[in-house]
Amino acid sequence: MARDSGTEALAELAEERVDHRFKGLPPDAAGLTVAELTAQRRNLFTGGFATPVLALSAERLEHNLALMETYAARHGLAFAPHGKTSMAPQLFHRQIGHGAWGITLAVPHQVWVARAFGIGRIFLANELVDAAALRRLAGELDADPDFRFVCYVDSVRGVELMDAALTEAGAGRPVDVVVELGAGAGARTGARTEADCAAVADAVAAARTLRLAGVAGYEGEVPDADPERVRAWLRRLVALAVDFDRAGRFTGLAEVVLSAGGSAWFDAVADVFAEVPDLSLPVLKLLRSGAYVSHDDGHYREVTPFNRVPAEGALEPAFRLWTQVVSRPTAEQAFANAGKRDAAYDLDLPFAQVVRPSDGGPERPATGVAVSGLSDQHAWLRTAPEAELEVGDWVGLGLSHPCTSFDKWQLIPVAEADGTVVDYIRTFF
16 A cells, blocks of 8 residues: 555545544534534533543643654664554554654554555564465555565464465565564463574575564563563573574565564663674664553553653653543442443553533542442542532543553544644544
8 A cells, every 4th residue: 555545545534424433522513524523623621522532632642752753763763653552543644753664563454454544664563374364465565565564473383374375375575574582481472482483483484475584572571570581581582683693594684673662661672772783784673662652641651661761751641531420329429421431441440630510610630539440331439528529520530551542432532731622533443
């Protein structure tokens, strides 16, 4: 898919009609195009938006995009942020506009979404052995000589399945693969030993339809992860790349791909990748962190490497879920109209942050208000004596885990600090 076709696809998003598919948008906006609604610059709080409604902060979103751009550049890293976090092509293109090499993805469907919107470089951080998906991939590669695709391999059997499917498809271009080094016993995917990795590399060398492009893995799966263990595993990954290079496994490439990096240990990746010795070819040091784009108020606020390296900056949580109090049965309890269908809850419950009174009074901290549970469509609020909360009030909730926040909303308003909605982000899950 050529980049200009991707631009056309993005433009078509603006012509999509607002209708029943999209939660939280003003009821009287039905029938407008997204572009027409955007041009109205409605206010999130006074413009007719219905609760619950998830919003992204325009300022914090831009801050996070710029911060990771400068971080990667400062440390000599290429950046392929993980697109599974948002599955939002508009954000993919903003990430690329902020210097990203390409986009990381996890499953074939996500690849097809990215290709439909003109993404020209994709790193699939997963094994790919599905014959139907490989047939389509072969077609994509043959149709677009500028399309760069890289994926994991971690077994001889997987290599054999790939080669058989691609051969049957008549693939004209070999698929670039990187051997995935597993992060340890009990970790997720990945060959467990260096000897296993070498066997996989030998199988790739024997397959006409594949080309060994480098090595990769995910340090977030290191058992009992701490800085010492994570760095030790990353040094194993670097050593594997060095050993493969000395063995002549990368002959004919323009560069060697060396990739790692989730959202919790990218400082360790930066440190260890800075130690990579000279190889026979240039090294593409590819970082893949994805949660940074929205960050969060829970898990990633706690584990972000910027807590360990504060001099490098700080990410800012960009999500806020607005919900409305619909019941206040006792002085100790209230219920709001956002639940599991609206809020991430796999890592932490949402966090009550601010209250906007229904009488139009000023926004205030949600003192004495805490989310104690979620039903499908209700947030259970525990209210202390000092809580000022009435039926009709809006409560702004912070969320934990971006990856399970984006996927509950198909069209997300982007609001400036004063509530002016300046954009809408379309997701494809």
